[in-house]
Amino acid sequence: MNSFQYGKPTSLEQVTSFLARENANVFVMAGGTDLLGEIKEGLIEPDLVIDLKAVPGLAYIKKEKDAVAIGALTAVADLAEDPMIRQDYRVLVEAAKVIASPQLRNMGTVGGNLCQRPRCWYYRDARVVCSKKGGSKCYAEKGRNKYHAIFAGGICYAVYPSDLAPAFIALEAIAVIASPQGERTIPLAEFYAPPIVNVRKENVLGKQEVVKEIRIPLAKKNEKSTYQKFIERGSWDFAVVSAAVKAALSGATIEDIRIVCGGVAPIPWRLKKVEAALKGKKATESEARKAAKIALAEAAPLAENGYKIELLETMIARAVVALGK
Ligand SMILES: Cc1cc2nc3c(=O)[nH]c(=O)nc-3n(C[C@H](O)[C@H](O)[C@H](O)COP(=O)(O)OP(=O)(O)OC[C@H]3O[C@@H](n4cnc5c(N)ncnc54)[C@H](O)[C@@H]3O)c2cc1C
Structure with a gap:
């Protein structure tokens, strides 16, 4: 591990001016639960690490006139325990509660979870120079690919590992992004970019x-949401496949629905055709499975991950049925 400088800014302005340093590898650190692993594994070599936790006032959950605002430094555990989130946004609570272990949920932050790097075993092996690290190919394509993407692979088949990302996108969240030029907002659905845009990054953040903040619209009375996650081990684990669903219901009939999946693509994967097929239908297992098959027809599994197709259908079906509970 190379030595690096450690920056303790006291304001967001200082953070972004540190980031503006030219000819330097500068990284922000929130809880450090992913970033420090990347440094120790030799995947990144920072010249400077900026500690976001030193900046006061970035951890909060506030109900405002038109949205709920969640500070980027809010701990994942605090999100799961917040009374207002628990009342109105079941999908967030269910997603946050199945992230890692209690210790990691206390240290890990909402912003860090949404910006964490993929867990692909080729990417995480410093000796392998895969496409994500500037190499010429994705070793998963013809190698060991049990946990890899069934949609939108090609240049890179690593799946995006965050549980919060599908949940927030299902809720139509907006990211507030700070830079030396001020602030901009972007729908979280557009925050992630597939490998064809830039294989070395998973999001559109500039240098x-x-x-700074995630904003979610206030929940409507007829809306329900849920998160279903399949893991291989009994204790904590990253999602093999997950489905975050938000729907507006009239009785048992689905008026509107958003379905965003994890573990199946290099970015959180929205299933718009399945959503369209479910509108006007009853929220039942058979309708959900029928609609899910539309998405599955478009999947392009690799040698070892064809099982994800059936699993995805099941996660969608479980989520749709859970809306009624
Ligand atoms: C053993 C283990 C199991 C895990 N299991 C799961 C799981 O089941 N589900 C899941 O979703 N996650 C899981 N994780 C990932 C974990 O949730 C993340 O490590 C954590 O959420 C990252 O948050 P952090 O605050 O520690 O981020 P950091 O480690 O500090 O940062 C992570 C990345 O995000 C960047 N970053 C952080 N904050 C910001 C910001 N505000 N703006 C821009 N960039 C930022 C950093 O530069 C870095 O690249 C697991 C991690 C471990 C180590």
Whole structure:
């Protein structure tokens, strides 16, 4: 591990001015639960690490006139325990509660979870120079690919590992991004970019930008949401496949629905055709499975991950049925 400088800014302005340093590898650190692993594994070699936790006032959950605002430094555990989130946004609570272990949920932050790097075993092996690290190919394509993407692979088949990302996108969240030029907002659905845009990054953050806040629209009375996650081990684990669903219901009939999946693509994967097929239908297992098959027809599994197709259908079906509970 190379030595690096450690920056303790006291304001967001200082953070973004640190990021503006030229000819330096500068990284922001929130809880450090992913970033420090990347440094120790030799995947990144920072010249400077900026500690976001030193900046006061970035951890909060506030109900405002038109949205709920969640500070980027809010701990994942605090999100799961917040009374207002628990009342109105079941999908967030269910997603946050199945992230890692209690210790990691206390240290890990919302912003860090949304900006964490993929867990692909080729990417995480410093000796392998895969496409994500500037190499010429994705070793998963013809190698060991049990946990890899069934949609939108090609240049890179690593799946995006965050549980909060599908949940927030299902809720139509917006990211507030700070830079030396001020603030901009972007739907979280557009925050992630597939490998064809830039294989070395999973999001559209510029070099001098940080996530400051996530905003979610106020929940409507007829809306329900849920998160279903399949893991291989009995204790904590990353999602093999997950489905975050938000729906507006009239009785048992689905008026509107958003379905965003994890573990199946290099970015959180929205299933718009399945959503369209479910509108006007009853929220039942058979309708959900019928609609899910539309998405599955478009999947392009690799040698070892064809099982994800059936699993995805099951996660969608479980989520749709859970809406009624
Ligand atoms: C053993 C283990 C199990 C895990 N299991 C799960 C799981 O089941 N589900 C899941 O979703 N996650 C899981 N994780 C990932 C974990 O949730 C993340 O490590 C954590 O959420 C990252 O948050 P952090 O605050 O520690 O981020 P950091 O480690 O500090 O940062 C992570 C990345 O995000 C960047 N970053 C952080 N904050 C910001 C910001 N505000 N703006 C821009 N960039 C930022 C950093 O530069 C870094 O690249 C697991 C991690 C471990 C180590």
